[in-house]
Amino acid sequence: MKKVFSRPKCLKPAPFHYCPGCGHSIIHRLVAELIDEMGLQGKAICIPPAGCAVLAYNYFDIDVCESAHGRGCAIATGFKRALPDRFVFTYQGDGDMAAIGTAETIHAANRGELITSIFVNNAVYGMTGGQMAPTTMLGQKTTTSPFGRRSKVEGYPLKITDLIAQLDGAAYVARTSVGTPAKILATKKALKKAFEVQLEGLGYTLVEVLSPCPTNWKMTPVDAFKYLQERMEKEYPLQVFKDITAQKKED
Amino acid sequence: MMKGTDAIGEAAVQAGCRCYFGYPITPQNELPEYMSKRMDEVGGVFLQGESEIASINMVLGAAAAGVRAMTSSSSPGISLKQEGLSFLASLELPAVIVNINRGGPGLGNIAPSQGDYYQATRGGGHGDYRMPVYAPAGVQELYDITMKAFDVADMYRTPVMILGDGMMGQIVEPIVRHKRPDVELPPKDYILDGCEGRPSRIVKSLILDVRLMEEHNWKLKRKYDLMKKELPMHEEFMTSDAKMIVVAYGTAARIAKGAVKRVRSNGLPVGLIRPITLWPFPDEAIANITKKAKAVLVFEMSTGQMVDDVRLATNGRIDCEFYGRPGGVVAAPQEIARIIERHWLQKELS
Numbered sequence: 082m083k084k085v086f087s088r089p090k091c092l093k094p095a096p097f098h099y100c101p102g103c104g105h106s107i108i109h110r111l112v113a114e115l116i117d118e119m120g121l122q123g124k125a126i127c128i129p130p131a132g133c134a135v136l137a138y139n140y141f142d143i144d145v146c147e148s149a150h151g152r153g154c155a156i157a158t159g160f161k162r163a164l165p166d167r168f169v170f171t172y173q174g175d176g177d178m179a180a181i182g183t184a185e186t187i188h189a190a191n192r193g194e195l196i197t198s199i200f201v202n203n204a205v206y207g208m209t210g211g212q213m214a215p216t217t218m219l220g221q222k223t224t225t226s227p228f229g230r231r232s233k234v235e236g237y238p239l240k241i242t243d244l245i246a247q248l249d250g251a252a253y254v255a256r257t258s259v260g261t262p263a264k265i266l267a268t269k270k271a272l273k274k275a276f277e278v279q280l281e282g283l284g285y286t287l288v289e290v291l292s293p294c295p296t297n298w299k300m301t302p303v304d305a306f307k308y309l310q311e312r313m314e315k316e317y318p319l320q321v322f323k324d325i326t327a328q329k330k331e332d
Numbered sequence: 333m334m335k336g337t338d339a340i341g342e343a344a345v346q347a348g349c350r351c352y353f354g355y356p357i358t359p360q361n362e363l364p365e366y367m368s369k370r371m372d373e374v375g376g377v378f379l380q381g382e383s384e385i386a387s388i389n390m391v392l393g394a395a396a397a398g399v400r401a402m403t404s405s406s407s408p409g410i411s412l413k414q415e416g417l418s419f420l421a422s423l424e425l426p427a428v429i430v431n432i433n434r435g436g437p438g439l440g441n442i443a444p445s446q447g448d449y450y451q452a453t454r455g456g457g458h459g460d461y462r463m464p465v466y467a468p469a470g471v472q473e474l475y476d477i478t479m480k481a482f483d484v485a486d487m488y489r490t491p492v493m494i495l496g497d498g499m500m501g502q503i504v505e506p507i508v509r510h511k512r513p514d515v516e517l518p519p520k521d522y523i524l525d526g527c528e529g530r531p532s533r534i535v536k537s538l539i540l541d542v543r544l545m546e547e548h549n550w551k552l553k554r555k556y557d558l559m560k561k562e563l564p565m566h567e568e569f570m571t572s573d574a575k576m577i578v579v580a581y582g583t584a585a586r587i588a589k590g591a592v593k594r595v596r597s598n599g600l601p602v603g604l605i606r607p608i609t610l611w612p613f614p615d616e617a618i619a620n621i622t623k624k625a626k627a628v629l630v631f632e633m634s635t636g637q638m639v640d641d642v643r644l645a646t647n648g649r650i651d652c653e654f655y656g657r658p659g660g661v662v663a664a665p666q667e668i669a670r671i672i673e674r675h676w677l678q679k680e681l682s
Contacts, residue, residue: 091361101630114526123528126397138534144524146396147536149419152389155381158391159401160524167397167526188382 087115091122091142094123098136102257104292105133108201109140112172115276116143126160126170128153130177137172151182154189159194168280170197175216176206176259179241183215187243193250193284195219200242200287202312203294211297215239218316223297237277238316242289246322258291260310261291264319274324283325291317295328336501339364339471340430340494343478344402349428351401352375353390355383357409358442359498360432361538364404383430384409386417395425398523398536402481404430406498407448408439410456414569417491418457421552422537424522426485426492428478433497435660443660444497444583449637452495453611460549464563465493465610467581470503477608483515484563489522489557495610497633499662501585532629556612565608566617570596574603575681578672579642580631581607583662588631590665595672600681602672603680610638618645627679628652631668651679 088094092113099108111206120132122324123142124219129137132151138145148254153171161169178186178200180261189196213226220229230238246254253275257268268290275286291307298310321327334342341363344352352367364380365617371378380574381387387403394401394487406412410431420427433448435441435597450463474496481492482552524533539545545580569589580588585606592604607614607622618641628650639654646652655671657663676682 126395126524126526135538138536142527142532144527144532145534146393146524147419147423147534147538149389149415152416153390155386155389156393156396158379158386159351159390159395160397161393161402162379162390163394163397163399164525184382185386206546209359225506269351312430 089117091144093115093140095139097140099133100296102293102305103133104203104290106203107259107265108199108268108290108292109137109273111265112199112221113141115269115273119273119276121168123321124166124187125170128157128160128169130171130173132174132177134172134174135208151177151180152185152191153177153182154185154196155199156292158189158194161194161196163200164300166197168276170199172199173215174207175200175202175204179215179239183241187245187248190245190287191248191250193252195278195282195284197286197288199272200289201292202289202317203292205294205297207297208295215241218312225270240317242287242322245287250285251287251323252325253278253286256289256291256317256319256322258309258314258319260291260306260314271321278326289317333504334471334475334507335362335504336471336474336496337362337432337508338366339475340404340478341370341404342509342634344428344482345370346373346509347400347479347482349400349402349482350374350398351394351403352376352378352403353381353382353387353393353394353404353673354405355387355409357406359434359501360404360430362501363430365585372407384412384622390415390658391427392416392420392423392425395420395427396423398520398525398526400426402428402430404432407436408457408551410448410451414457417453417463418459418461419537420491421455421457421463423535424460424489425535426489428481428485428492428494430494430496432501433495441502441660442498444499444662445658445660446497446582446584446633446637447658448495449632449634450645452493453613453641461552462611463493464559464612465495465611467608468493468500469582469585469606471503472507472598474500475507476510479510479512483513483517485488486517487515490555495582497583560612562578563609564612564614564616566614567606567608569604571603571605573601574625576600576602576629576672576676577603577625578604578625578629578631579607580604580620581610581638584631584633584634587663587665588668591668591672594665594669598671599671600676607638613641613645616641619647622646622649625643625650626681629672629675630654632656634658
């Protein structure tokens with residue numbers, strides 16, 4: 082019999098601690114599949130965030146270095162500069178990437194660091210219990226925006242991926258979602274592209290993945306996936322913001 | 333002839349440091365400027381980070397990758413690095429951090445100061461940790477100690493701080509470029525460089541199980557106890573017949589040495605003990621003061637921080653007087669000589 086589905090080699094045989102309906106498990110699997118398919122296990126270094134995915138080292142069977150909250154891109158810079166032929170990626174949440182680590186993120190991107198950031202946006206601080214994130218949408222209720230986010234008080238959702246796409250050092254910048262199986266496959270394709278662009282040494286690569294947080298959105302997984310597609314994907318349209326390889330082909 | 337900051341930089345290069353990350357701040361800018369040239373020459377990495385926080389985390393990444401790495405800054409910048417220092421300590425990663433101490437608190441000024449003693453010797457960041465802190469008092473020592481600092485960092489897998497001040501950074505003195513000492517170092521079996529041909533590794537400090545976290549703390553403590561046994565360094569100057577001992581470190585010790593020479597020429601048997609390691613503190617050498625001397629004067633360029641450690645080491649067996657000039661003031665040896673003479677008279681030591 083032909084084996085058509087199995088656990089990726091670089092995913093440890095450990096059950097995910099993530100909540101039912103959380104997108105992290107899906108994204109972890111996609112990353113692990115790609116590392117296998119691209120033969121990167123022996124040269125990969127992962128920098129997970131402070132946040133729900135801090136425990137990524139329990140799952141990825143590759144070298145993993147913990148990061149203080151928001152410092153992922155700086156640590157990844159240290160690794161990549163010290164070991165330029167390794168494959169280095171950060172795995173970060175919205176608070177990590179777009180609030181406490183904004184400076185580290187933007188400057189790593191602007192330097193064109195040859196790293197990949199996988200930015201999982203679920204519009205809340207998940208691990209700390211659902212507080213407002215930089216990416217929380219207007220009107221969205223969280224434990225620290227109980228009346229819904231108000232532009233006059235809390236400002237607007239920060240679209241850091243759009244910002245990073247403007248930087249000369251960024252080579253591939255895309256936003257995807259895990260909303261449907263087709264979008265999951267598109268996410269895998271975007272991640273693959275980002276990994277390839279890093280290996281080719283073309284510049285900084287970023288894939289933002291919109292992902293549900295049923296627990297802190299206070300929804301069932303089914304409703305959370307609906308909200309993800311009906312609300313979040315409208316606020317954060319899925320697109321490839323920048324792909325310098327496409328531009329090169331056109332030239 | 334070499335400038336203090338250049339001596340630190342060259343010693344780092346000779347010690348095999350191949351990654352420097354830092355952010356400009358006065359009075360230490362000559363060090364990153366030196367490194368920006370030298371790292372290029374030796375095929376190393378020089379990168380000006382976007383902040384002190386980013387720089388110390390770049391150091392963390394390079395250290396975890398197995399490369400000797402350093403950063404430098406001055407007081408306000410060192411405050412920003414404290415998060416990274418706490419992580420380096422818990423992750424047990426080697427790194428060398430240079431603090432060219434300036435006047436504070438706050439923005440303060442850019443004059444030489446010793447106000448960061450507590451921050452340096454008490455860990456500085458969050459959590460229960462320590463790190464070796466060296467306070468060189470001349471360009472030769474800046475060179476030798478910087479080279480040593482990288483070995484100590486690798487030996488104990490710890491961040492190591494070199495605490496200088498604006499004066500130490502700026503002075504120009506002749507030096508002998510000693511060769512890198514032969515030291516047997518433990519294998520770097522913890523580094524992350526891709527798991528080709530070996531099981532994957534994790535570098536982490538998140539330990540949610542309190543029992544395991546307690547054990548991690550005790551493990552670190554045992555390491556610090558070993559450092560306390562093996563690392564203390566100090567210099568003694570004219571102490572054998574001294575009735576009064578001056579204790580000072582770094583630039584203050586240079587000034588105090590001049591003062592001791594002055595009062596000696598007036599016939600007062602006064603000596604100087606200069607701690608070279610501020611942590612671990614040379615407790616034994618300080619405790620030994622009480623065997624012969626009748627009085628101790630601690631001189632610092634602060635309102636009094638190291639004096640606490642002198643009092644702990646002497647444990648109430650002798651009066652420890654304090655004289656301080658905080659805020660970036662550099663006292664002349666004559667001033668300290670007058671203070672020594674005043675205490676001599678008041679304590680009726682003659």
